[in-house]
Amino acid sequence: LDDNTISKIKNTDHVENIFPLDGIRNDLFNIKQTSNKDFQNRLESDGDAYAYIWSLLGNEKRSVIAGKTLDESPILCCIVPSQFYPFEVEDENQNLDYVDGESLIGKTITVKASRDMLFHDYIYRIDDEAVNEDLELPAIEYKLKVVGTYYLSPTEAGGYDSIYISQETAKKILDDALTKAGYTKDNSTVVGKWWKDTSMHTHYVVVDDYENIESVYNALTDMNVCCANDPELGIQSSIINASNIFRFASVFLIIATFLLSVITIIQSTTNALSLRKSDIGLLKAIGYKNSQIFACLYCEQLRVTFTGFAVGTIISVVITVVSNLFFSNRNYIDRLYIINWGTFGILLAIAFLIVTIVPLICQLIALHKLNKIQPKDAMNE
Incomplete structure (x- = not known):
């Protein structure tokens, strides 16, 4: 460039x-030790710990909710998330026992590039063709002082395992690694030429x-x-807000629909017993047992609910197919609206259980009325 x-x-x-990238941007580092006693105990008990170290670029800023920003701090300082969890996560949905980021302010965290190797890509030219290669540099151990903590939010870059450093610190880490590997800005190697020529660097x-x-x-x-x-x-804040609205709205609609369905089925079951009292009495008069009448009424209810289930399934499948086709060719954020067919199948199975079990429960609730009907009621209009 x-x-x-x-x-x-x-x-x-x-x-x-x-902005040109003069140092590291986002690399995985192992956490070796810390001067915070509680955190150190967890490092010793929980095993390996790691963090992604992000550097700020140019006039990029990162606000803090406690402590100082990186603008006010010397080299080899960092800020950590308000909820810090640098350990292995087996299940993203589990409740993590976060380290309080604010408790680390003023303490140090010793880090070293993962696998004892700092990987950095560089570009050089061969016959006017650009060649991109990964450079394996020796890892150096650094003691970073925590000067502040930033608010952990899903709408910004970073995460519960992300530490931020200044551009100067990021440049020092890369410079030290290149120097230790034997490269200098004035040597004739392709790496030395790349290091000196910022036009060959990655730009943001x-x-x-x-x-x-x-x-x-x-x-x-x-x-x-x-x-x-x-x-x-x-993810944009608007997406998070819309997601929250849809989540609460969907929960409300699901509960409302479920309750309405139960009330409707109970009412229809009760009405069926009241309006067909003579039919049930006649069945008992000719020898039908309560269990047999119960089974007949239950099958009748299932026929109605299964018809509704089949129609609802067809409509849902059509809407899902059209929605997925529409969002599959759009940008990353829009693809979040794609409905996973595995999840759809689970929800369909739950719906099937509901239309099977709810009528049964409603019939059981009305069972005492069924038992009260006698053969003599066959003569009732």
Whole structure:
């Protein structure tokens, strides 16, 4: 990316800025030890711990809810999430015993690149062709001082195992690793040339709004600039809010529909017993047992509920197919609306159990009325 290309990118619609990557950006580090006593005890008892270390770029900021920001802090400082969990997670839905991020402020965390190797990709040219390769650099142990904690939110980059460092710290980590590996900015190796020439580095483009990422991506691709196809941005706040609204609304509608169905079936069962009192009395008069009459009424109810189940299933399948086809060709956020067929099958099985069991429960509730009907009621109108 020469100066002319970078200038074109800056002048592209919706582009706020562009920054070269001079250090690490997002790498996995093992946590070796900490000066926080409780956290250290957990490290010793729970085994391996790791964290993704993110660096800030250019004028990128990260606000904190306690302590200091990285702007106010020297090199080799970090901020941690308000709910920190650097251990192995077997089930994402389980309740995690988080480490209180605020309790780590003022303490140190000793980290070292995972697998004792820092991996970094670099680009060089051979006959005007760009070649991208991974560089395996020796890992160095660093003691990071925790100066603040940021609010853990699903709508931003980062997570319960993500630590943030400044751009200067990120640059130092990469510089130290390259130097330890024997590379310098003035040597004639391809790595040395890449290190010195920032136009060969990965660049990060800041777009003004998430909705405009696609148009910027297309514009840069038209310039023959190679772009990553996934942006570094968490789920939008509007998506989380809409999800909460739909979740509460769906729970309310499911409960309301279930209660309405139960009430309707109970009412229809009671009415059937009242209106068909003479028919039931006649059946008893000719030798039918209560269990046989109960089975007949239950099968009659099942015929009605199964008809509704079949119609509902067909409508649901059609809506799901159309919805999935519509969202499958859209961007990442829209693909969150795709309905998994495995989940659909589970919900369908639950619905089947409901239409089978609820009528049975309703019949059992009305059983005492069935027992009270006598053969003499066959003469009642």
